[in-house]
Amino acid sequence: MLDDGSDELINGLWPFMKRALVLFLPFWIYLVCWSAGLPLLLSAILSGLSLSGIIYFEKLNLKRKHKPE
Numbered sequence: 001m002l003d004d005g006s007d008e009l010i011n012g013l014w015p016f017m018k019r020a021l022v023l024f025l026p027f028w029i030y031l032v033c034w035s036a037g038l039p040l041l042l043s044a045i046l047s048g049l050s051l052s053g054i055i056y057f058e059k060l061n062l063k064r065k066h067k068p069e
Contacts, residue, residue, distance in 0.1 A: 022054055022058075025050055025054060026047040027047065030044060033046050
């Protein structure tokens with residue numbers, strides 16, 4: 001598989017923790033916007049837009065890891 005030193009952090013638990021943290025990012029953005037007093041519709045739209053950022057970030061990481069040297 002991929003030979004990445006960060007996979008060894010926390011006895012190999014880091015890749016799973018990273019995926020779980022990224023899954024909850026839109027929810028966190030929604031809660032921050034909501035607690036800041038923004039309307040619920042705007043909070044929901046901003047949290048939904050964060051999904052495209054997550055997908056773009058993951059695509060860049062995959063390209064970087066599978067780039068032939």
